[in-house]
Every structure is written in C-alpha cells, then in structure tokens.
Amino acid sequence: MEELLYAIGISAVAVSAMTGVLEAGRKPIDLFGVVLVALTSALGGGTVRDLLLDRRVFWLEDPTYLFAAIGAGLAAVALVRMVRLPKNLFLIPDALGLALFTVLGTHIALMLDVHWFAATLLGVVTGVVGGVLRDMLCNEVPLVFSGELYGTAAWSGTLVYAALLGAGVADSGAALVAMTVVFGLRMAAVQWRITLPTFVAR
Amino acid sequence: MEELLYAIGISAVAVSAMTGVLEAGRKPIDLFGVVLVALTSALGGGTVRDLLLDRRVFWLEDPTYLFAAIGAGLAAVALVRMVRLPKNLFLIPDALGLALFTVLGTHIALMLDVHWFAATLLGVVTGVVGGVLRDMLCNEVPLVFSGELYGTAAWSGTLVYAALLGAGVADSGAALVAMTVVFGLRMAAVQWRITLPTFVAR
Amino acid sequence: MEELLYAIGISAVAVSAMTGVLEAGRKPIDLFGVVLVALTSALGGGTVRDLLLDRRVFWLEDPTYLFAAIGAGLAAVALVRMVRLPKNLFLIPDALGLALFTVLGTHIALMLDVHWFAATLLGVVTGVVGGVLRDMLCNEVPLVFSGELYGTAAWSGTLVYAALLGAGVADSGAALVAMTVVFGLRMAAVQWRITLPTFVAR
Incomplete structure (x- = not known):
C-alpha cells in the first residue's frame, strides 16, 4: 500500500510538470522559465500543504520528486517539439493527478490530527495550488476559476473521503472511492462542459 | 479581554471574506472560485504572519475561523444576488477589519519576542496581505497600491501601538488607540480621497 | 569570512530594494506601495528559502536587513526624484546581488544537509524569487522568464559551486568562483543580449 502510494505520488508530480510545460509553452518564455513553471506546477500544491502543516517539504525530504518533475518537464519539452500533441491528450492524466494529489493531501493532513x-x-490546496501558481506566473486568471468543474470536483471527492472514513470504511477503500469521484467528476465536466454557475455581482 | 479579542478576530475574518466575494463577483468566476477568493481574502494575511513566525496556522489550530469565513462568504453570495448593495456599505467593516487584523498581528508578533x-x-502584513492575494488571484494591480491610504493607515496605527507600549501604556489601552488611528485614517482617506503622492520614476 | 558574508548579504538586500523601487516607479503606485515592493524585492527570495528550510526567517532573526532594505529603498526614491538615472546603472549591482544571493542560499541549504x-x-530560489514576486505585484510577466539569461546564470553558478565542493575545493574558493560565474554570465548576457531559445509549443 505504501509503495503504491509512493508510485502514485511520483506519477502525479511527473504529470503535473508536463501540464506546466504545455501551459508555459503558450507564452514567450525561455527554456529556464519552462523548467521553473514545470517545477511550480508539479511541486507547488504539496509545498504549500507542507508549509501550512509545518512539515518538512516533501521534495527536500526526498529529492526523487524533484528529479521526476524535471525529467518529465524536459521530456515534455522534447515531445512537444517533435510531434503535435492533441491538447486533450493531457486531460486524462491531469485529472488523475488532481485525484491523487487531493486525496493524498487530505490523508496526510488527517494523519497529523487536523x-x-x-x-x-x-x-484541495494540494490538488489545485500548483495550477493556480502556474497560471499566476504566466499572468492569466487561474484556470481553476473559469473552467469546467475543477476545484469543486476535488472538494467533492475529499468530502466523500472524510465521510467514508467517518463511517468506518477502511482507508484504502475510502481513498479509492474518493479518487474515483474526483476523476469521474472532472472527466464528466470536461466531456459535457459542466460548469458551476458563474457568479457575477450586479 | 481574551474573549473580546477572539470575537473581534472572528468578525474581522467574516468581514474580509465578504469583501473577497464582492471583488471576485466582478470577474467571470464560478461559485467555487468565489469561495476560494473569500477564504484567501479572509485568512491570507494571518496565514502568512503565522508562517513567518513559525507558528501553527490559526485556522488549523481553531477551525472556527474557517467556518466563519465560509459562512460569511456564502451569506455574501446570497445577499448580493438578492439586493443591490451600495458599494460603500462594506467600506466601514473593511476598515474595521484592517484595524483589528493589523493591531492583532502586531500583538502576536510582540508576544513572540520579535x-x-x-x-x-x-x-501590516496581517492586515494587508489577504487583500493583495485576493487582487493577484483576480489578476489586478493590488488595490493597496493605487487607492486611498490603506497600508499607510495600517502602518501608522501599528507604530502608534508600539510607541505607546514603549511608553508604558497598558496593552488594551494602546491597542484601542491604535485601532482608532487605523480606522480613523482609513475612513478619513475614503471620505476626503486622501492619497499618498503617486511615485512615478522619470 | 563570516563578517564578509554578512556585509555581502546586507549589500545584496540594499541593492535589491533599489531595483524594486525602479520597477515599482514605472507603475501608478504610491509611496507606501513603493516601500512594499522594495521590501518584497529585497527580502522575498531569502524569506521563501527560510520557509522551505523551516528556518527562522532571516529578517526576523536580525532586523538589520529590514533597516537596510527600507533605507536603500527610500534613498532610491530620493535619488530617482533628483537625478535622471541611466537605466543600465543598476544592472551591475543587480547582477552582483543575484550572484551573492544565489551562492549564499545554496551555502545555507547545504549547511542544513539538504x-x-x-x-x-x-x-536559485533565493536569487530569483524576490524579482518574481516584485513583477507579480506589479502585474507583469516576470522578467526572469523573458529577458536575457537570468535564472540560467544563477543555476549555472550554483551547479559549479556544488561541483567544486564535491571535488574537495574549499568553501570560500568555490563560492568566489561560483559568484564570478553568475555575475559574468549575467553581465555577458546583458552586454551581448544572450538569451536561451524561447520555447513556444506548436
């Protein structure tokens, strides 16, 4: 179980780094900037979580995450230069990353008696903040605000997770269901363009 | 005294969440985004203060602040949809929040021998950063930079607070005077459009 | 050696505060905003480094840095109002600051067994983040992304520093060489407009 969680975490970091490269690639940003955006995108959420929890930052504790993010970012740079990728290709692993980060972040916080x-x-912070920082660095209104269900999908999943744990369900089972909720909601939102009502004050 | 400070802190959080909703409401942001901006606006300043002081983050220590921020944010959403609020209505509680947060933040830092x-x-960080983060999320030049006296009002108040404490005045008295200074300067600045000279390098 | 490092650190903080004033001066920002941007620019990188390392923030540990930043910022305000400074005047001390901050930050992290x-x-975070925050506050795409070699110069220098230490070179010698690399690369990049290839995804 622990080893599976670890592999999942590394994968989520790598995937998020790749989405950072895709985002940064739309701006006139040089290669170093791309790496910086990739790292921010991949490690930002977990870093803010660890700071808030007063916990040693995960990529300082274990630099494997760092190497995974940089390797995946550079691979994405190479890939994008070689082939024209359909934009939607990354939506599936991105949703997977959101599901993994969100439930993992909640799990860690609960272990520390929050x-x-x-x-x-x-x-939700773990799942979403990396993307928010990425968009702020690129000087855009964060995608999480204006797109299809994103933060809402993450929050729904973590609430299901907490509810299942409260009802006595085993951790691994609850985590699996919660990740499925996040992933399913996000994918459904992308597929059928489900959005929360946009709120504009009169 | 302690209970009064607690009630004041909760009120300031609630008020700041409401100002976040008003700000976010001018952008094409969905409901989840509004909640996120409300939380950032309400909890951002105190969170950065606690991180800098290496102190347990206040809303993780006591989730009541979290509930106050979310409750007030949702109430503001409902209110804004029902009635057309005069924009100025929130300036008074906002100035009150600035006064409370600023003096409270200084008080906490002094207790930790800073x-x-x-x-x-x-x-000043405690009082101002929530609004700065709110404006950065909404992709605007932070209001604190271009509007009437804001940060200056806060800083003047905290300097008065420190000076009174240094002169041997009791904490509660000094805090009251300092809050009055912040609130009074900010209200006067809004009323008579007092600004610091805008600085533009040639 | 320790005293030299300290003097270097104070100077770097002062110089970065001045660059913040120059940047903020191009925006319609009032005097308080200028001070805030100067402080962010001067102290931002080291603050994020200390938070990540779970170390007491350096300007809370020793307020001299704070006074240096504010003093230098106000001096820059006065200077800019009196004489028309050539824009390039600050490029040299800025590059010096980048070199000093970057190597100092790496040194501190290595001492903590990172x-x-x-x-x-x-x-790199220590050297670069202050400028990134400064540009985000001023609502611009961070200079580090689009200009001549900046982050790349810093990273190259720290990699040389780590390699020399790994090869058994004494700390002071390795630091001197590394700072020269950062400073030299940055100055060369400014002089001959050296850039990394801009990366734009197709």
Whole structure:
C-alpha cells in the first residue's frame, strides 16, 4: 500500500510538470522559465500543504520528486517539439493527478490530527495550488476559476473521503472511492462542459 | 479581554471574506472560485504572519475561523444576488477589519519576542496581505497600491501601538488607540480621497 | 569570512530594494506601495528559502536587513526624484546581488544537509524569487522568464559551486568562483543580449 502510494505520488508530480510545460509553452518564455513553471506546477500544491502543516517539504525530504518533475518537464519539452500533441491528450492524466494529489493531501493532513473539514481543504490546496501558481506566473486568471468543474470536483471527492472514513470504511477503500469521484467528476465536466454557475455581482 | 479579542478576530475574518466575494463577483468566476477568493481574502494575511513566525496556522489550530469565513462568504453570495448593495456599505467593516487584523498581528508578533519594528511590519502584513492575494488571484494591480491610504493607515496605527507600549501604556489601552488611528485614517482617506503622492520614476 | 558574508548579504538586500523601487516607479503606485515592493524585492527570495528550510526567517532573526532594505529603498526614491538615472546603472549591482544571493542560499541549504541538487535549486530560489514576486505585484510577466539569461546564470553558478565542493575545493574558493560565474554570465548576457531559445509549443 505504501509503495503504491509512493508510485502514485511520483506519477502525479511527473504529470503535473508536463501540464506546466504545455501551459508555459503558450507564452514567450525561455527554456529556464519552462523548467521553473514545470517545477511550480508539479511541486507547488504539496509545498504549500507542507508549509501550512509545518512539515518538512516533501521534495527536500526526498529529492526523487524533484528529479521526476524535471525529467518529465524536459521530456515534455522534447515531445512537444517533435510531434503535435492533441491538447486533450493531457486531460486524462491531469485529472488523475488532481485525484491523487487531493486525496493524498487530505490523508496526510488527517494523519497529523487536523480537523476533518480543514483536512479536506488542505487536500484541495494540494490538488489545485500548483495550477493556480502556474497560471499566476504566466499572468492569466487561474484556470481553476473559469473552467469546467475543477476545484469543486476535488472538494467533492475529499468530502466523500472524510465521510467514508467517518463511517468506518477502511482507508484504502475510502481513498479509492474518493479518487474515483474526483476523476469521474472532472472527466464528466470536461466531456459535457459542466460548469458551476458563474457568479457575477450586479 | 481574551474573549473580546477572539470575537473581534472572528468578525474581522467574516468581514474580509465578504469583501473577497464582492471583488471576485466582478470577474467571470464560478461559485467555487468565489469561495476560494473569500477564504484567501479572509485568512491570507494571518496565514502568512503565522508562517513567518513559525507558528501553527490559526485556522488549523481553531477551525472556527474557517467556518466563519465560509459562512460569511456564502451569506455574501446570497445577499448580493438578492439586493443591490451600495458599494460603500462594506467600506466601514473593511476598515474595521484592517484595524483589528493589523493591531492583532502586531500583538502576536510582540508576544513572540520579535523586534518591535519587525512586529509593526508583521501587523501590516496581517492586515494587508489577504487583500493583495485576493487582487493577484483576480489578476489586478493590488488595490493597496493605487487607492486611498490603506497600508499607510495600517502602518501608522501599528507604530502608534508600539510607541505607546514603549511608553508604558497598558496593552488594551494602546491597542484601542491604535485601532482608532487605523480606522480613523482609513475612513478619513475614503471620505476626503486622501492619497499618498503617486511615485512615478522619470 | 563570516563578517564578509554578512556585509555581502546586507549589500545584496540594499541593492535589491533599489531595483524594486525602479520597477515599482514605472507603475501608478504610491509611496507606501513603493516601500512594499522594495521590501518584497529585497527580502522575498531569502524569506521563501527560510520557509522551505523551516528556518527562522532571516529578517526576523536580525532586523538589520529590514533597516537596510527600507533605507536603500527610500534613498532610491530620493535619488530617482533628483537625478535622471541611466537605466543600465543598476544592472551591475543587480547582477552582483543575484550572484551573492544565489551562492549564499545554496551555502545555507547545504549547511542544513539538504541534497546538493535541491540545494542548488534553493539557491536559485533565493536569487530569483524576490524579482518574481516584485513583477507579480506589479502585474507583469516576470522578467526572469523573458529577458536575457537570468535564472540560467544563477543555476549555472550554483551547479559549479556544488561541483567544486564535491571535488574537495574549499568553501570560500568555490563560492568566489561560483559568484564570478553568475555575475559574468549575467553581465555577458546583458552586454551581448544572450538569451536561451524561447520555447513556444506548436
């Protein structure tokens, strides 16, 4: 179980780094900038979570995450220069990354005796903040605000996770269901363009 | 005294969440985004203060702040949809929030033996950073930079606070005077459009 | 040696504060905003480094840095109002600041037993983040992304630093060589407009 979680975490970091490269690639940014955006995108959410929890930052604890992010980022750079990728190709692993980061973040917060509701928020932070920082660096209104269900998908999943744990379901089972909820909601939102109502004050 | 400070802190958080909703409402942002901006606006300043002071983040220590921010944010959403609020309605509680956050932040820093000058800056951070993050998320030049006296009002108040404490005045008295200074300067600045000279390099 | 490092650190903070004033001066920002941008520019990189390393923030540990930043910022305000400065005047001390911050940041991380590769990144963070935050506050695409070699110069220098230390070179010698690499690369990049290839995804 632990080893599986570890492999999942590494994969999520790599995938997020790749999405950072795709985003940065639309701007007049040089190669170093691309690497910086990739690292921010991949490690930002978990870093903010660890700072808030006063926990040693995960990629300083274990630099494997760092290498995974840089390797995946450079691979994405090479890939994008060689073949024209369909934009949608990354939506599936991105949704997977969101699901993994969110539930993992909630799990870590709960292990540190954080109130369950705050823990669900820290899970959302883990899943979402990397992308928000990425978009802020690129000087855009963060995608999480204007696109199809994203943060909402993440939060729904973590609330399901907390509810299942509260009902006595085993951790691995609850995590699996919660990840499925996040991934399923996000994929459905992309497929059928489901959005929350946009809120504009009069 | 402690209970009064607690009630004041909760109120300031609630008010700041509402100002976040008003700001986010001018952008094409969905409901989840509005909640996120409300939370950032309400909790951002205190969170950065606690990180800098290497102190447990206040809304993880006591989730009541979290519930106050979310409740107030949702109430603001409902309110804005029902009635057309005059924009100025929120200026008074916002100035109150600035006064409370700023003096409270300085107080906390001084209790942790921070140099008095650094403590006044941490107070300003507590009062101002939530709004700065809110404006950065919404991709605008932070209001604190271009509007009527804001950060200056906060800093003046904390300097008065530190000076009174240095002169031997009791904490509660000094805090009251300092909050009055912040609130009064900010209200006067709004009323008579007082600004610091805008600085433009040639 | 220690005293020299300290003097270097103070100078770097002062210089970075001045560059912040120059940047902020191009925007319609009031005097308080200028001070805020100067402080962010001067202290931002080291602050993020200390937060990531779970170390007491350097300007709370020793407020001299704070006074240096504010003093230099105000001096820059006065200077800019009196004489028309050539824009290039600040490029040399800015490059010096980048060199000093970057190597100093790597040095501190290595002393705390961080993996050498992560330490080089923390050095880059120390050197670069202040400017990134400054540009984000001023709502511009961070200069580090679009200009001549900047982050790349810093990273090259820290990698040389780590390699020399790994080869058994004494710390002061390795630091001197590394700072020269950062400073030289950055100056050469400015002089001959050397850029990394801009990466734009097709």
